[in-house]
Amino acid sequence: MIGVAARPRIKDVAEYAGVSPKTVSNVINNFEHVSDKTRTAVQEAIDALGYRVNIAGRQLRQGRTGVITLAVPELDVAYFAELAKHVTAEADRRGRTVLLHQTGGVRERELAALHGFGAQFSDGVVLSPLSLLPRDLATRDRRLPVVLLGERSAAGTTDHVGIDNIGAAREATEHLLTRGRRRIAVIGGSVRGRQGTDRLRTDGHREALASAGLPFAEDLVVPVRAYHWQDGARAAAALLDRPEPPDALLCLNDHLALGALRALHEAGRSVPGDLDVMGFDDIEASRFSVPSLTTVAPDKEEIARSAVSLLLDRVEDPEPGAPEDLVAGHRVIVRESTGG
Structure with missing residues (x-):
């Protein structure tokens, strides 16, 4: 049995298998023109010595x-x-x-x-x-x-x-419309500014309303400072204080939706009895909230x-x-x- 260093090298594998270091490299890189007998001998040597390819070294040599x-x-x-x-x-x-x-x-x-x-x-x-x-x-x-x-x-x-943010928001709104909801607030939405995710999803919501022959109410689009739990809770609480509160909340991420659920609970509103609530992202917490959260799940x-x-x-x-x-x-x- 030959002696090897603590970390076996290609030349150690070559010596053990009785082949050249170049042949070992060919086997490691799965080159086609290596006989089955040689490939088996090299693999047995690799297994016996515990050789591992130095990926970092290889990539650095390639400039990566x-x-x-x-x-x-x-x-x-x-x-x-x-x-x-x-x-x-x-x-x-x-x-x-x-x-x-x-x-x-x-x-x-x-x-x-x-x-x-x-x-x-x-x-x-x-x-x-x-x-x-x-x-x-x-x-x-x-x-x-x-x-x-x-x-x-x-x-x-x-x-x-x-x-497809527009298509996803359109489908989310269509689901709420099939539930008979008509005053759908968009928490985290935007009707102005650049075409970011908030604007695209608001546009999808608008398209669904137009297809259903319903007007788009800009005052039901509620921008938020950030997309956190507390922002959803604040937005939902403010909407409930309006003379004509919404009958559904389309929240543009699940954090906003889960915060909104908490605010509705504290206000004594039932979900989905008084309002429907829908989120985006299908985070793990959405499956365990009470009630569990309807959401758009991106893959x-x-x-x-x-x-x-x-x-x-x-x-x-x-x-x-x-x-x-x-x-x-x-x-x-x-x-x-x-x-x-």
Whole structure:
């Protein structure tokens, strides 16, 4: 038995198997022109010595780090935490490590992911932006692959993965309309400003009303400071104080919806008796609230899988090609808050 170092090297495997280091490399890289006998001998040597491929060393020789950055606004918002879990799992499956960066939705921190540590330590960046301007992405360093999630801050200039926000909100409103609801408030919506997620989902809501022959009431669109529990609770409480309160709440994320449920409970309103409540994102908490929350469920696994795949395609083939805009699936999940 030959002596080997604490961490076996390719030459140790070659000596054990009685072949050249080049042959061992060919087996490890699954080259076709290796006989079955030689492949078996090399694999037995690998197993006997406990050899492991030094992925980091290989990637550094190729000018890569094996690290990708995931930059999201808030990790304590369940949607982003769940998305990060799926991105990390997909990256791990592809032999990559994920560096998480919390931007707080602040433009300077989003820029840092593109021009600071992101460019220095990562092979590419998956970014969910809230504050970047179109020119920020149009003028970025093209040598760093970037895939956007959610916001389409630079349509046509950067790879993007998201859901059909207009279609999803239209389907959500249609569900509430089939329940006989007519005064549907949109918590977290927007009728002005750039075409962000809030505006797109409000537009989908408007389309559903128009298709049903119903007027769009701008005063029932309630912007929020942030998309947190307390913002949903405050918005719902304010709506209940109106002379004509709504009969349904379409909340543009589940945190807002769960906060609204609490405010309705404290006001003595029954859900879904007095009002229907609907959310977006299908976070885990939505299945365990009382009542359980009807919500739009984006396919988070598909979003993660598509984003990582797009990014690594750019990393491995840096020749510029037309940016891709991939649309992941979604579905409405009906639960107790709308009579499910």
